[in-house]
Amino acid sequence: MMETPITLGDCVAYVESRNNPLAMRYEPNFSTSQNARDIISRLAVNGFMDENTADIIAATSWGQYQIMGENLWTVCGYKGTLAAYITDPGKQYETFQNFIEHIGYKDNPFNPTAKVYNARFAIAYNGSEQYAQALVNAYYALGG
Secondary structure, three states: OOOOOOEHHHHHHHHHHOOOOOOEEEOOOOOOOHHHHHHHHHHOOOOOOOHHHHHHHHOEEEOOOOEEHHHHOOOOOOOOOHHHHHOOHHHHHHHHHHHHHHOOOOOOEOOOOOHHHHHHHHHHHHOOOOHHHHHHHHHHHOOO
């Protein structure tokens, strides 16, 4: 019997939320673009929010992969409501794939020994090279 390989996405979901699709984390120092505010105000709840609420949604990371609201409705191309997103792990995976493709990566089997690749991904996804070690730790915690 062939085992399913542990993927980059598996490791990211483990690090970011311990695979919790309902996870959310507000990032108070995140600076939201006006474009993201406009898109979120229009799409998230059909315009029934003010700019401050849109800023908070944009500056919060959502779901298993902790995709920032700023990216969710922009680079990830999500078109639905926030409520639908946080209750649909399949949509969360789809937006994760869209995001990592946008930054030049794919959800391939994770290689804990690919230090340069993992460091580059870590910086692109999280902004910190130290995140690469968290991914390696997740790989082993998941049974790799």
